[in-house]
Amino acid sequence: MTLPPALDQWLTAQGWALHPHQRDMLARAGAASTLLIAPTGGGKTLAGFLPSLAELADGRHKGLHTLYISPLKALTADIRRNLRRPVEGAALPIRIEDRTGDTTYTQRRRQRADPPHILLTTPESLALLLSYEDAPRIFAGLQRVIVDEIHALAESKRGDQLMLQLARLESLSPGLRRVGLSATVEDPAGLAAFLGANTQVLQADPGPDPDIQVLITQTPPPWSGGGGRYAIGDILAQVSAHKTTLIFHNTRAQAEIFFHHLWLANSDDLPIGIHHGSLSREQRERVEQAMADGRLRAIVCTGSLDLGLDWGDVDLVIQVGAPKNVKRLVQRIGRANHRYNAPSKALLVPANRFEVVECQAALEAVKARDLDGEPRGPGPLDVLCQHILATACAAPFDADALYAEVTNAGPYASLPRAAFDACLDFTATGGYALRAYDKWQRLMQRDGKWSLRDPRTATVIRQNLGTIIDSETLKVRLKGRMGGTPLGEIEEAFASTLTPGDTFLIGGQVVRYEGLNEMTVQVSRQPGRDPKVAVFSGTKFATSTQLSARILSLLQQPDWPNLPAHTAQWLTLQREVSQLPQPGRLLVESFPYEGREHLCLYGFAGRNAMQTLGLLVTKRMEDQGLAPLGFVATDYATLIWGLTPVTDPASLLDRSTLRADLESWLAGNAVMKRSFRATAIIAGLIERTHQGRRKSGRQATFSSDILYDTLRKYDPDHLMLQITRAEAMRGLVDFSRLEDLLTRIGNRIDHIHLDRPSPLAAPLFLEPGKVPVHGLGREKLAEAAAAQLMRDAGLI
Amino acid sequence: MYTFRLATADLIALPSGALRWPAQNLLVVSDLHFGKSERLARRGGALLPPFENRETLARLEADLNATAARRVVCLGDSFDDLAAAEAMDEADQLWLTTLMAGRDWIWIEGNHDAGPVSIGGSHRAELTVGALAFRHIASAKTPEISGHYHPKARIAGQTRRCFLIDAARVILPAYGTYTGGLHAHDPALTALMAPQALAVLIGKTTLPMPMPR
DSSP, X not given: OOOOHHHHHHHHHHTOOOOHHXXXXXXXXXXXXXXXXXXXXXXXXXXXXXXXXXXXXXXXXXXXXXXXXXSOHHHHHHHXXXXXXXXXXXXXXXXXXXXXXXXXXHHXXXXXXXOOSEEEEOHHHHHHHHTSTTHHHHTTTOOEEEETTHHHHHTSHXXXXXXXXXXXXXXXXXXXXXXXXXXXXXXXXXXXXXXXXXXXXXXXXXXXXXXXXXXXXXXXXXSSOSSOGGGHHHHHXXXXXXXXXXXXXXXXXXXXXXXXXXXXXXXXXXXXXXXXXXXXXXXXXXXXXXXXXXXXXXXXXXXXXSSOXXXXXXXXXXXXXXXXXXXXXHHHHTTSOOSXXXXXXXXEEOSSHHHHHHHHHXXXXXXXXXXXXXXXXXXXXXXXXXXXXXXXXXXXXXXXXXXXXXXXSGGGTTOOHHHHHHHHHHHHHOOOSSOOOSTTXXXXXXXXXXXXXXXXXXXXXXXXXXXXXXXXXXXXXXXXXXXXXXXXXXXXXXXXXXXXXXXXXXXXXXXXXXXXXXXXXXXXXXXXXXXXXXXXXXXXXOOOHHHHHXXXXXXXXXXXXXXXXXXXHHHHHHHHHSOOOOTTSEEEEEEEEXXXXXXXXXXXXXXXXXXXXXXXXXXXXXXXXXXXXXXXXOSSOEEEEESSOOSOHHHHSOGGGHHHHHXXXXXXXXXXXXXXXXXXXXXXXXXXXETTEEOOHXXXXXXXXXXXXXXXXHOTTOHHHHHHHHHHXXXXXXXXXXXXXXXXXXXXXXXXXXXXXXXXXXXXXXXXXXEEOOSHHHHHHHHHHHHHHHHHTTOO | OEEEEETTEEEEEOTTSOEEEGGGTEEEEOOOOBTHHHHHHHTTOOOOOTXXXXXXXXXXXXXXXXXXXXXXXEOSOOBSSHHXXXXXXXXXXXXXXXXXXXXXXXXXXXXXXXXXXXXXXXXXXXXXXXXXXXXXXXXXXXXXXXXXXXXXXXXXXXXXXXXXXXXXXXXXXXXXXXXXXXXXXXXXXXXXXXXXXXXXXXXXXXXXXXXXX
């Protein structure tokens, strides 16, 4: 395939020459499935589109030709603008439109009646399109599907859902060609199999090594805490010295706190904005626009800017806090210098002494091009349940045909028929062992085909499509006329702890909580006061297995000339006071602090597995009468506190009964309930919206907990519980990583008694996300608290 | 359990959410919401685990065995709707009938189940025993025992269902398995209850505390 002359001339007139991989994509235009791996700035999106532009240039194709799917709504609009330039410049007869949750109703209706040649959309909008009765007509002539940032989609259930949709599209338009576009991939073959059988991998020149360093600050990082506030002066100096800087944080809360203090220190009034997923859309769009116009010198941001928008002027990326995962770090570094073959410049800012070690390990991994990543599990069944329901919305289906179609999707290629049947049974009858909904099945078999019993339920099913489960949030608005200015959203759990007069940070400003009106948090401005708290937890990533191993081996060095002196001294102090954790052994420290007995286990198994370790160990402590009160887990350690000291940690870590304990622990813990809630929403057991009205988050949480308890009791082998368990084992619970740890350490446990927290343990006291243990200890405290309130009120 | 006096009656709030009046050999429960899953399924919604009836019945049976009450007052919204009452599973119906056998059983009407059901027992809009009135929704006519609001409250980071108790009235927590709750600090509840009101949290034990406002 060659470029149409008009486009060729236009490109030449712009002084643009195609990169080799862009030519390769044209040459392979006929391939059934291609995965293009190219560095950021390498023009991979255009590479993906070139064959479409060539095929559409003669104006003969009627209807939809190419479907482009991106993980971000913002990206679809951006790509539409970028794509229109060559198309309009070369006067090609090609209609390009985007379709997302933000597209107007009228436009969406028109798109269904008269689809454009190229439609840019997201997996969620595509799911909706495919659920309509007229889907076969819309997609009949579809030739190509382009999946952008496919590595990002593959990290979540959105990717599984999308691959099921591609299988559906393949049935509607046989011979469909697939293209996946990706920047950083640790396992190209795995990602290729995810995209589809017989996918060819096209690897572009990866470009020069990034220029990456740990920022040397005047003030050493604090002993503990996060957010990198100590480095603000040095970071501002870097911002001044560069054109545009992206300052990445790992959580929204840290981004907020950092931004607040950055502004207080910003004596030069450098224009700096903030961008994260909890801010209102209006606010995010303002920042994006200002950035695109080159009006900002820096943006404080989170994962919301990991992907996408092409801002050519970014010449420095600063990562505040340890990057947790080498692949993500490389991705973020790639945001600087969106120019092909120019090295990206990045600085790492460890937030505390431990992160100095982690940043050093990550830096060495990037230099070694040693990317990390856990292998993908098989396609999750809750997503399949949703897909079955969505399929029924479009038209009655034959079970055998749907099974065959589903196994064409990469993640479901080895799906057993029994598992498919269990999902079908769940969507049709609820799948309960003990009692059936004879009269009220959701799907009925009529003339051999499955269809909705009540066609009106299609509306509800469509409203619940998608695999993104929002945490329960409330909108925050400034109190005032016209409903007040929207500022963003806060988690409902956080809102419920506020009382009028409390102050907190949102969008970089301090606001005062006034009250709750319907589902909106009303606030007023409160300048110049220290906020009580910042709000959102955001996503917490677990440090990858590979990076953890690198950190542990770094700790084994006799001294640390590659680390700053302060951190080397800290590790030396830990070695003197206690000892440093070693690979193949487990360091356990016991010490009293502030009236509670503490136990610190340095497992280095990642946040999720360390959290599970906390849950299992506290359960055993409860059984042994040690009255644990709670714990907190980080990527490297779990800190447990309680009323009684632990003398024999080995008895708490006995692996032989661990599995059994895990099973009984599954009965009632919050992590499992959260996991169940997500699964139940995706599979259609709980509705996230009903007749257009969003259920209040609190009620949804409450009822899903009760459903979980009820199922556990009456139908413990129910599909939803099987899925929840399987998910938790590799996700939130990460039991496999914990088992690996316990296998590795065997009985090599080093138990050290101290009279105060050790240097390594100290940071844990300031960790957010403490998990309460609802046992004897807490029952005692609740009684004491209630009695105190009664006494204070003069009632006893 | 939490023992208190309303008007002249000595009452006991049980950790299960039932209210006991020993002098009258009487047990009160509210908002059982039998048949909730069946009602949602009928309307074409999700097919929830259809086990809430037996779960609610199991707890009710335990309370009846423990208290040996001869008279039972269900304070309304006993059924999620009237059709749900008629469609109750045979085994569940039999179980309920067994519990009712030999007891004076009074169904008070609620907003979900206005109208008689064929299940037996007597059906009343309201009931008066001694000085106390029993109705679904709290009114100005006190002393009274009511339900309807499904009150809940927070203590030490936990949310629990609760009784609300002051000198004039008691509001019972929802007893049914598939029920949500309304925070005690909601204006609907703070407007009803006197400033000195208590919230008695239920669960493993009863925990009295000043009603959160």
